[in-house]
Amino acid sequence: MSAALRVEALSKSYGGxxxxxxxxxxxxxxxxxxxxxPNGAGKTTLLSILAGAQQADSGHVSVPPREVGWxxxxxxxxxxxxxAENLELFARLERVADPSQAVAAMLAQTGLEARAAEQLGRLSGGNRQRVNVAIALIGDPPVLALDEPSASLDPAQRERLWEFVAALARAGTTVIFSTHGPGEAQRHADRVLVLDGGRVTFDGTPGGLIARAGGGEDDLERALVSFLGGDRGAPA
Amino acid sequence: MRSLLRKDLLILRRSRLTVALLVLYPVAIALLIGFAISRTPSRPHVAVVDETAPGETVEVGGRRVAVSSYVDGLFRGVDATRVPTRARAVQEVSSAKVIAAVVIPPDIAAKVSSATVQAEVEVIYNGNALEQSLVSSQLRSALAEANLGFSEQIQRAAAQAIELLLRGGNLGVLGAPSNLIGLDRIPALLQKEIARMPPGPDRKALQQVARFATFAAQNLNVSKRVLATVGQPIKIRSTLLDGRRTPLDTFAVVVAVTVSLMFLGVLLAAGAIALEREENALARLIRGLVSRETLLLEKILLSAGCAFLVALAMLAGVGAFVSVDWARIGQWLAALACGAVAFAALGVAIGALAREVRAASLLAFAVSLPLAFLALVPAGAVGHGFYDAIGVISFVFPFKAALQALDAAVNGAHPALPGPAAHLLGLTVLFAVLARVGLQRAS
Incomplete structure (x- = not known):
């Protein structure tokens, strides 16, 4: 199978x-x-470079930014x-063929139809995050980059989000997400990339990371802490 | 671009307080500045104590000039209230009912008539250093006007006395003989007598007297002109180098409209670009959906368009009260458009530096207001070096050029519209480039 996304030797520095x-x-x-x-490992930088929001100093991404939903x-x-106005604006900027239809589809997919006419400033953090994700999806991109998408969602909303993301993946969309919770990665991800100090220190399945950490753990959070050295606190 | 414009207009429509502030505040500031500029300085409220006797006159060569003419002259220069005594005047100044008092002493007529002792009036004032400075300068000006008027009357009396000496008649001076012969007739009468006299020492002596009389008559004639010169040694003749004179009230309109144009253009553009960062939308937009150049252009067009419409409405509204030439409306539109675009470009350059709308607005306000005031500082009001520095600052920011463009468009003032318009378009490019660099750094 050909790669949906190929990232080669990406480097980025901020000052020193x-x-x-x-x-x-x-x-x-x-x-x-x-x-x-951990915090400052480079997760957000990696995703924003994939989305074209930042330029890498060197390296190459095989998919152009317009084909990455962010x-x-x-x-x-x-x-x-x-x-609805937020969704429509970005649908038009993404040059979606039928913006109105795309907005209606996104409202239905994210369960926000009843809130369509409400201003964003009046929504809860969780609902804003749903709209944030919906905008990433509106251009029907083949690759989706989600930066801590479940932050500020309550457990029920989180479950709905992951069901939704899993459905997208089943339909062929490649999803790369960063997360605070290794448990989410263990439950939903096919693969885990561990970044530490800007380097990929692990690339494999969640089970592979648990095995690499010593195999005595069955939860990814403990395994990650153990993998990262244990003395740097909880992973982010 | 159209989607972004529609989005920004929707946001503006829903931000009623912001829009009200953006429109009303600049208009209020502009009207205040225009009002301050168009008003001539108010006359100081002064108490006047006239201690001279009623009907007191100054005697000049047998002519009399009423001291009351000096008081009348002073009354024209100030908003005067007569008070009976010096003590009452001091009380009025102390209680701040008047800003100063002028005491005209009883001996003023005697001193002016003596022609040897200079007469004095006393000025009493109070208040802090600034008030003292203002009162002192306004009173000196009013007193100088009164002095000038008074000295003109004295000159006229002296000139009439000289005229009588030259032409003859009744001097009107106590003890002077009536029907005196005029000095200018004496040389001719003497020449007749000399012609009849035989040569000898008497004839020679009379010839000397005749020469003196001729010389004296000529010089007395000149002395009338000298009197006028001494009374007002230098007269002012005004020459306007370029263009036509702009009436103060229409210039004030131009200043007021330019200030509105500036505030609206700069604040709206700075706020609009900063809003993209505050809402975290900038990164999402410029990742390929919209180029930075398009984003800046959209903000410039939005802000310039709003500023243009408000300023045009203001100019048209003020035109109902102040005489403006509607035939020049084509030039108004061109000047307003150039100014609006330049101010909006300055605004996006400021907005690109700020992370949030409040910071951008504060920065835009902090930059704009001093620039407007600096551009209005007249030559000669400050030192050469400082004025040169102001000139450089005014050149690299759009206010002065916008003011010149609008003054040329509305009042036909010099320099003509194309110069300032080209200057404004150059500044637009400069600030747009700076905004582009700022946006690159921001993202």
Whole structure:
């Protein structure tokens, strides 16, 4: 099977701080890839480079930014526009063939139909995050980059989100997401990338990471802490 | 571009307080500045104590000038209230009912008539250093006007006395003989007598007297002109170098409209670009959906369009009260458009530096207001070096050029519209480039 996304030797630094060092990996169509690592490991930088929001200093991404749907960590939405207006704006900017239909489809998929006419500023954090993800999906991209998509969602909303993301993956969309919770990665991801100090220190299945950490653990969070050295606190 | 414009207009429509502030605040500031500029300085409220006797006159060569003419002159220069005594005047100043008092002493007529002792009036004032400076300067000006008027009357009286000496008649001075012969007739009468006299020492002596009389008559004639010169040594003749004179009230309109144009253009553009960062939408937009150039162009067009419409409405509204030439409306539109675009470009350059709308608005306000005031500082009001520095600052920001463009468009003032318009378009490009660099750094 040909790679849906190929990342080759991506490097990025901010001043004297090296955020990414020669990061390379490939994903297959429909694969769900979780990016894990401690704070400052380079997860957000990696996803924003894939989305074209930042330029890498060097390296190559095989998919152009317009073909990557991106939901940044902080919802990038207009508080004074309604849910439907936000979706329609980005549908038009993404040059979707039928923006109205795309908006209706997204509202249905995200369960936000009843909130379509409400201004974003009046929605809860969880609902804003759903709109944030919906905008990432509106252009029906083959690759989806979600930066901590379940942050500020309650457990029920989180479950709905992952069901939704899993459905997208089953339909062939490649999903790369960063997360605070290794448990989410263990439950939903096909593959785990561990970033540490800007380098990929592990690339494999969740089970593979548990085995690599010593095999005595059955939960990924403990395994990750053990893998990262244990003395740096909880992973982010 | 159209989607972004529609989005920004929707956001503006829903931000009623912001829009109200954006429109009303600049208009209020502009009207205040225009009002301050168009008003001539108010006359100081002054108490006047006239201690001279009623009907007191100054005697000049047998002519009399009423001291009350000096008081009348002073009354024209100030908003005067007569008070009976110096003590009452001091009380009025102390209680701040008047800003100063002028005491005209009883001996003023005697001193002016003596022609040896300079007469004095006393000025009493109070208040802090700024008030003292203002009062002092306004009163000096009013007193100088009164002095000038008074000295003109004295000159006229002196000139009449000289005229009588030259032409003859009744001097009107106590003890002077009536029907005196005029000095200018004496040389001719003497020449007749000399012609009849035989040569000798008497004839020679009379010839000397005749020469003196001729010389004296000529010089007395000149002395009338000298009197006028001494009374007002230098007269002012105004020459306007370029263009035609702009009436103060229409210039004030131009300043007021330019200030509105500036605030609206700069604040709206700065806020609009900063809003993209505040909402975290900038990164999402510029990742391939919209180029940075398109984003900047959209903000410039939006802000310039709004500023243009408000300023045009303001100009048209003010035109109902102040005489403006509607035949020049084509030039108004061109000047307003150039100014609006330049201010909006400055606004996006400022907005690209700020992470949030409040910071952008504060920065835009902090930059704009001093620039407007600096551009209005007249030459000669400050030192050469400082004025040169102001000139450079005014050149690299759009306010002065926008003011010149609008003054040329509305009042036909110099420099003509094409110069300032080209300057504004150059500044638009400069600030758009700076905004582009700022946006690159921001993302």
């Amino acid at each position: 701080v090296q955020a990414l060092r020669e990061v390379s990996f490939e994903t297959e169509p429909g694969e769900l890839v979780a990016v894990l690592g 939901a940044p960590q902080q919802p990038a939405l207009y508080a004074r526009l309604t849910v």
